[in-house]
Amino acid sequence: MPDITITIGGEAGQGVQTIGEVLSRILIRNGFYVFSIQDYHSRIRGGHNSVQVRFSDQPIQAIGTDTDLLVCLNHETQEIHQTALKKDGIMIGTISSPPSPSLPSSMVSIHFNEMAKELGNRIFANIIAVGALIEILGIDEKIAELYLEEIFQKKGKDIIRLNKEALALGQKEIRKHQISRKFLDKRNGSQNPGKLFIVGGNEALGLGAILAGCTFYSAYPMTPSTGVMNFISSRSKKYGIIVEQAEDEIAAINMAIGASYTGAKAMTATSGGGFCLMVEGLGLAAMTETPIVILDGMRPGPSTGLPTRTSQGDLEFVLSASHDEFPRFVFAPRDPQDAIDTMIRAFNLSDHFQVPVIILSDQYLADSNWTFSQIKVNEKPKNTQTVIGDQNYQRYVLAESGISPRALPGMSEALVVADSDEHDEIGHLTEDLELRVQMHQKRMKKIEKMREKTRPPVYKAGKTATIVGWGSTYGVLYEAREKLVNLGVDVGLLHFNDIYPLSKDILTFIKSVPQPVVIEGNYQGQLARLLERETKIPFSLRINRYDGRPFFVNELMNQIREVLS
Amino acid sequence: MFSFRNQLEIAWCPGCGNFNLLTALSEALVELGLKPSQVVLVSGIGQAAKAPHYIQANVFNGLHGRSIPVAFGIQSVNPELTVIAESGDGCMYGEGGNHLIHAIRRNPNITVIVHDNQVYGLTKGQASPTSEAGFVSKTQPLGTVSESFHPLALAVSQNASFVARGFAGDKEELKSIFKQAIQWKGFSLVDVLQPCVTFNRINTFGWYKSRVYSLPEDYDPEDQVGAFKISLEWGDKIPTGIIYRHSKPIFSDLVFEKLGRKEFLNPTRNYQSIFEDEKHGFE
Ligand SMILES: Cc1ncc(C[n+]2csc(CCOP(=O)(O)OP(=O)(O)O)c2C)c(N)n1
Ligand code: SF4
Numbered sequence: 001m002p003d004i005t006i007t008i009g010g011e012a013g014q015g016v017q018t019i020g021e022v023l024s025r026i027l028i029r030n031g032f033y034v035f036s037i038q039d040y041h042s043r044i045r046g047g048h049n050s051v052q053v054r055f056s057d058q059p060i061q062a063i064g065t066d067t068d069l070l071v072c073l074n075h076e077t078q079e080i081h082q083t084a085l086k087k088d089g090i091m092i093g094t095i096s097s098p099p100s101p102s103l104p105s106s107m108v109s110i111h112f113n114e115m116a117k118e119l120g121n122r123i124f125a126n127i128i129a130v131g132a133l134i135e136i137l138g139i140d141e142k143i144a145e146l147y148l149e150e151i152f153q154k155k156g157k158d159i160i161r162l163n164k165e166a167l168a169l170g171q172k173e174i175r176k177h178q179i180s181r182k183f184l185d186k187r188n189g190s191q192n193p194g195k196l197f198i199v200g201g202n203e204a205l206g207l208g209a210i211l212a213g214c215t216f217y218s219a220y221p222m223t224p225s226t227g228v229m230n231f232i233s234s235r236s237k238k239y240g241i242i243v244e245q246a247e248d249e250i251a252a253i254n255m256a257i258g259a260s261y262t263g264a265k266a267m268t269a270t271s272g273g274g275f276c277l278m279v280e281g282l283g284l285a286a287m288t289e290t291p292i293v294i295l296d297g298m299r300p301g302p303s304t305g306l307p308t309r310t311s312q313g314d315l316e317f318v319l320s321a322s323h324d325e326f327p328r329f330v331f332a333p334r335d336p337q338d339a340i341d342t343m344i345r346a347f348n349l350s351d352h353f354q355v356p357v358i359i360l361s362d363q364y365l366a367d368s369n370w371t372f373s374q375i376k377v378n379e380k381p382k383n384t385q386t387v388i389g390d391q392n393y394q395r396y397v398l399a400e401s402g403i404s405p406r407a408l409p410g411m412s413e414a415l416v417v418a419d420s421d422e423h424d425e426i427g428h429l430t431e432d433l434e435l436r437v438q439m440h441q442k443r444m445k446k447i448e449k450m451r452e453k454t455r456p457p458v459y460k461a462g463k464t465a466t467i468v469g470w471g472s473t474y475g476v477l478y479e480a481r482e483k484l485v486n487l488g489v490d491v492g493l494l495h496f497n498d499i500y501p502l503s504k505d506i507l508t509f510i511k512s513v514p515q516p517v518v519i520e521g522n523y524q525g526q527l528a529r530l531l532e533r534e535t536k537i538p539f540s541l542r543i544n545r546y547d548g549r550p551f552f553v554n555e556l557m558n559q560i561r562e563v564l565s
Numbered sequence: 566m567f568s569f570r571n572q573l574e575i576a577w578c579p580g581c582g583n584f585n586l587l588t589a590l591s592e593a594l595v596e597l598g599l600k601p602s603q604v605v606l607v608s609g610i611g612q613a614a615k616a617p618h619y620i621q622a623n624v625f626n627g628l629h630g631r632s633i634p635v636a637f638g639i640q641s642v643n644p645e646l647t648v649i650a651e652s653g654d655g656c657m658y659g660e661g662g663n664h665l666i667h668a669i670r671r672n673p674n675i676t677v678i679v680h681d682n683q684v685y686g687l688t689k690g691q692a693s694p695t696s697e698a699g700f701v702s703k704t705q706p707l708g709t710v711s712e713s714f715h716p717l718a719l720a721v722s723q724n725a726s727f728v729a730r731g732f733a734g735d736k737e738e739l740k741s742i743f744k745q746a747i748q749w750k751g752f753s754l755v756d757v758l759q760p761c762v763t764f765n766r767i768n769t770f771g772w773y774k775s776r777v778y779s780l781p782e783d784y785d786p787e788d789q790v791g792a793f794k795i796s797l798e799w800g801d802k803i804p805t806g807i808i809y810r811h812s813k814p815i816f817s818d819l820v821f822e823k824l825g826r827k828e829f830l831n832p833t834r835n836y837q838s839i840f841e842d843e844k845h846g847f848e
Contacts, residue, residue: 028848197847207843211836215829216642235843239834240827242641242820247667251634254627258607258638261625262646263830266638284628375847377840383831408830409605409623409639410646417624420610428573428618429626 003056004183005064006133007081010073012040012049015126019071020051022130022151026144028196028371033059035475037368037550042223042307048076061335061370061475065552068183069136071129073112088181092132092174106180108132110173116166124166131170138184141171197372201365201472204336205295206231208343209267210239212381214293216259216266218244218252223307224366225269225297249274253281253294260290261418263384263408265347269295272314273304275321282356283322288418289396289404289443291350291357291384293343298362298521300548309548310363312471312521318358319500319530327353327447329454330500332360332471336370338497344379349453351384353446354403360499362521364550365472389414394425398438402445447501454498456506462492465515465564468539470496470527476551477519483557491517491560496527507535517541517563519551568595568621575619576612582733582759582770583613586680589736590651591620593743604647607636609656611687613680613759616651630660633668636675637816642829644674644817647747654681658694658714665716668752669725673816676746676753679716682761683768690764697767716756717796721789721809726751728796728809732777733759734770738805745807751815758803773803780806787811 006023010016017038024034032055041047054064066086072078072093085091092108110132116125127148134144148163206228209217217236219229233243242259246252249270256266270278275296285292296318300311318330329349333339339361346357389407393414397404404425407414417427422439424430458474460481469477474495481493494513502510510516510531518528518539523546528539543559545551568591577583594604606617610629617624623646627635636650650657657665657679668677683700685691691704694714701708720728727749731739739757746753758777760770784806785791792809821827 195848197844199847203847207840210843211834211840213832213834213836215827215832216638218638237824239839240824240829240832242824242829244637244641246634247663250631251664251667254631254634255638255641257627258625258635259642259829260638261635262605262639262642264638264642280628281631284631288625288627375844377836381834381836410603410643413602415601415621415623417618417626419618419624419626420628421626427624429615 001057003054003060003064004068004137005066006053006069006071007050007067007084008053008071008073008129009048009050009077009081011045011076012043012047013045014073016049016051016073018126019129020053022126022147023133024053024198024369026130026134026139026147027053027055028198029143029147030139031196032057033196033371034198035060035062035368035370037063037364040308048080050077050081059371059373060479062479062553063368063476063550065554069133071133090136090179090181092136093129108174108177108179115169115173119162119166119169124162127163127166128170131167132174133170134167135171135174136179136183138182141167195373197375198369199336199372199375200227200369201336201339201361201367202227203231204339205333205343205359205361208340209293209347210235210241211340211377212344212347213265213383214241214267214347216242216256216264217268218246218255218259218266219269220246220249220252220274222271222274223297224299224363225271225295225361227366228269228295249277250281253278253292254284256292257281257285257288257290260292261288261409261416263386263411265291265351265384267293267295269297271297271299272301272317275314275318279321283324283326284420285356286322286326286328286443287420289354290418291354293346293350293357293359295359295361297366298360300546306548308363310521310550311546311548312360312362312473312526313523313546314360315470315499315522315526316529318360326443327355327450328500329355329357329450329498330360331357331498332496333365334472334474334495334497335365337372337375339365340375341378342497344377344381348379348382349450351382352403353450354406355446355450360471362472370475386411388412395427396423396439396442397425398442401449402442404442451501451503454501454503456503456509457497458493458495460493463490463514465517466492466494466513467560468494468516468518468527469520470499473519473521473551476553476556479553480556480560483553484560489561499527499530502534511535511537515541515564517543517560519543519556521545521551573618576615578763580762582682582761583616583680585733585736586739586757586759587616587619589739590616590678590743593740593747594620594622596740597744597747599647603645604649605636605639607632607639607648607650609652609661611653611656611685613651613653613682613686614656616680630656631664632656633661633664633675633677637668637671637673640673640675641817641820648675649678649747650675651678652680653686653693654679654683654695655685655693658716662694666719666723669720669723671816672726672752672813674750674752676749676755678743678755679757680759681716681756682759682765684761684765686761686764700767702764715797715799716754717808718793720754721793721796724789724811725754725809726811726813727753727807728792729753729755729807730805731755731757732773732805733757734774735777735805738779742807749810751813758805776801776803777805778802780804780808
């Protein structure tokens with residue numbers, strides 16, 4: 001079955017998200033794989049919002065380009081989205097302008113709100129819309145009804161009955177019209193029996209942190225990382241996690257460092273602008289060798305930029321943030337499953353090496369939902385590695401491995417002295433320049449061992465060229481590659497989750513892939529530049545997008561072909 | 566037992582008010598019968614911020630202005646520890662002013678000791694937030710025009726849990742204030758008048774000696790309005806002692822009340838079963 005893309009648009013507060021969510025759940029129960037993403041403005045009411053729901057009986061993990069079915073909750077939706085409507089697409093809802101000759105799509109004018117008023121409450125408009133959608137798509141209403149029963153269970157029988165009526169009303173309205181196109185052959189889905197899970201990026205990042213054993217989370221709200229804070233706060237009682245909304249990002253990271261020094265697995269999250277404020281704290285964690293996990297949900301900048309859009313523009317920033325040099329890990333999860341595993345690994349590695357770990361997420365990952373036939377925990381969370389010391393304990397002993405045994409304050413006779421100034425082995429500040437050299441070498445030495453712990457990129461071979469990317473673009477790149485291969489263009493895929501440090505083997509390997517084309521959500525090609533620096537070979541074929549939108553499969557395929565021609 | 570650390574050379578100018586402050590604090594810790602391993606001294610950056618290095622205890626010497634959030638993190642995770650944040654007036658009121666306000670609001674059980682020399686020592690004599698208007702330095706050759714900051718008035722007005730002023734020239738009183746502040750359950754602010762003999766030629770030991778007076782026995786530190794008045798007193802007469810005291814619930818107790826008594830160090834979380842449980846939310 002080809003995938004189907006539905007776009008629901010309207011004003012903020014009109015229920016765009018609810019319709020998307022309910023429809024997604026019904027599709028999942030039907031056995032379809034769903035990918036959904038929100039596109040919203042930085043305001044709470046007004047402004048145009050949309051949700052895209054893309055589904056198929058095959059796994060899909062990317063946003064679609066052309067719309068099969070457009071749901072307009074207001075007039076603006078038609079204006080904004082009709083150009084993306086396929087030739088055989090269908091548009092329903094509030095439709096004003098007559099169909100333009102260039103748009104042979106069929107249109108059904110339905111007024112969800114007015115129909116809802118008939119039912120006695122505007123609140124039912126969303127479910128009426130869902131009813132219309134399932135009728136057009138050809139989904140068995142029994143599945144939809146069961147879902148409604150489930151979610152409204154707590155609200156009582158009357159509410160369930162009214163919602164079912166709303167659903168039927170939407171269906172009935174559609175039946176009055178001739179719909180030009182059939183979407184699903186079998187009315188009774190279940191092409192793909194078995195359980196499917198729908199997981200959002202921010203929820204997965206939050207769950208990963210909880211599984212990893214995080215007990216202290218301090219942050220200052222900033223889109224798109226706030227969802228992680230919400231997820232963790234909502235479970236803080238259940239699992240025993242101190243969640244504190246700090247007065248600013250500076251306080252947030254310093255609180256987390258204090259908590260980690262004391263022995264908690266601590267984390268903070270923000271977006272680029274907030275990360276700017278955290279940078280001095282990043283250096284503090286590095287100098288004091290205090291483990292910490294920092295999540296940067298990227299959005300376009302510089303400065304406040306486009307608060308609700310996506311970007312991959314912070315890579316070079318996080319690679320070199322803070323003055324002087326120190327070891328750090330930089331990871332960028334591909335999707336929610338990977339986010340869970342990456343969070344666990346981040347906490348384990350941060351603790352093991354006593355270094356900061358920076359996780360790069362972005363608005364696309366944060367606000368999208370993926371469907372998996374199974375989700376798993378592929379990484380095992382480890383306990384913090386600490387020692388019980390005595391009076392002779394020295395926090396920064398010049399250990400061969402670069403990793404000095406870490407004791408916690410108050411847990412033994414050991415006194416734990418941590419210092420942001422250059423320090424001696426005990427931890428007291430020093431201006432002895434020879435000792436400075438030894439301490440700096442001790443810290444920097446970790447990088448070699450860290451290299452061995454990083455994961456190789458995902459690699460799929462291709463003869464003519466290799467598309468290269470990192471982080472949340474995985475799904476789009478994967479699909480673009482598949483489609484190109486099907487069209488006879490034999491391209492490979494090289495996709496990075498662990499970005500820094502890269503192992504020697506990987507660096508050698510990268511040099512051997514045919515014609516790399518680096519695809520990134522930034523202007524300068526920041527991964528490409530990193531790879532150039534590390535491998536000393538040019539990565540000059542690049543595709544960059546920086547308009548705040550994610551990559552779309554079809555557009556990208558054309559761009560790849562152009563670059564290669 | 567606590568003692569001065571002998572092997573560390575003290576990097577302060579001879580005659581500096583920091584010495585008495587250091588003695589008073591170490592003696593206070595000894596007299597309170599605390600074990601060095603139970604105490605964490607957190608500091609920022611500056612001359613004053615070096616003080617924790619000279620005391621035998623756990624130390625976290627962090628960033629300029631950031632000792633309070635670090636101390637907060639430490640105390641939240643392990644409330645058994647005695648946590649003291651110590652730094653200069655530039656550090657606590659300048660770079661870190663925002664954190665002071667919010668710590669008062671949160672009321673964690675930490676003691677904040679400010680070495681208030683009304684000048685930036687380590688960076689060689691610039692005006693600090695508590696410098697008096699007209700203060701002349703290389704950076705302020707025409708004299709500062711801004712009014713000085715009143716830390717105690719701010720703290721009292723914000724209903725801070727414990728607010729006191731000490732004078733480095735009166736070690737015994739200072740020690741007694743420190744002991745009360747450390748024993749106090751909640752956020753304590755102790756502003757210490759600390760003459761800088763190198764860069765502050767105005768607020769000298771002599772200048773203070775002719776002005777400071779201890780609050781009388783019958784002074785009522787529980788009265789916020791009275792305390793606010795006293796906190797504004799500055800000039801010919803400068804009061805020292807416990808200016809305001811107000812018992813209220815502390816951050817970690819409130820958090821434990823909400824979360825239940827939880828283990829924040831290596832919690833026993835069965836990640837597999839948590840995952841199985843949470844997974845259902847995704848179906
Ligand atoms: C972020 C940052 N800004 C500036 C400095 C430089 N600096 C170090 S100490 C200091 C001021 C110290 O004054 P104060 O806190 O009053 O302490 P004192 O030295 O007088 O005891 C400054 C500005 C720094 N270390 N970090
Ligand atoms: S500069 Fe001032 S505060 Fe610093 S040690 Fe010297 S006298 Fe003391």
